[in-house]
Amino acid sequence: MDLKSLVRDIPDFPKPGILFRDITTLLRDPEGLRYTIDFLTQKCNEAEITVDYVIGIESRGFIFGSPLAYKLGAGFIPVRKRGKLPAAIHSIEYELEYGTDCLEVHQDALHQGSRVLIVDDLIATGGTASATAKLVQKIGCELVGFGFIIELRDLQGRAYLPDVPIISLIEY
Numbered sequence: 001m002d003l004k005s006l007v008r009d010i011p012d013f014p015k016p017g018i019l020f021r022d023i024t025t026l027l028r029d030p031e032g033l034r035y036t037i038d039f040l041t042q043k044c045n046e047a048e049i050t051v052d053y054v055i056g057i058e059s060r061g062f063i064f065g066s067p068l069a070y071k072l073g074a075g076f077i078p079v080r081k082r083g084k085l086p087a088a089i090h091s092i093e094y095e096l097e098y099g100t101d102c103l104e105v106h107q108d109a110l111h112q113g114s115r116v117l118i119v120d121d122l123i124a125t126g127g128t129a130s131a132t133a134k135l136v137q138k139i140g141c142e143l144v145g146f147g148f149i150i151e152l153r154d155l156q157g158r159a160y161l162p163d164v165p166i167i168s169l170i171e172y
């Protein structure tokens, strides 16, 4: 299936000069959605990735991370932006183009030795995924891989990630 044809390009969003890859058109397509989750699952199985938890990065990582966790027989854990999680949290700050941002996870969600796969819809510069990796590694988890639907190759985000399998389904 031509997944790329289901991704919509939106010029100048959220700022002038940025070409946004919109996955809502892929999500609303029943066959596209099913194929995406099945393909991601297949690639994890081919890479012999076995996990205790799939970690989804807010917010589009939740959409793909939870069905993947279901398919892999794993649990799902959300990593959220500052102030959204109700119980005690671990957090990590990371650099943005202007300023910093923060990602958080519940303290009792992950433990030393938990095998985790980090999922997001898209990797661009790698900043978000790299910060999430540092967060789970700080806790002592075993990071077994990353899964993305889209990878923007030119930005070389994967160069900033730890040396574990990195799965992506569509490349630009």
Ligand code: 5GP
Binding pocket: 019, 020, 021, 022, 023, 057, 058, 059, 060, 120, 121, 122, 123, 124, 125, 126, 127, 128, 129, 157
């Ligand atoms: P990075 O930290 O790798 O530079 O950016 C990746 C993060 O920004 C992801 O959480 C992703 O959801 C979001 N993002 C950046 N650009 C796009 C885009 O063009 N389309 C979508 N769907 N998400 C984007």
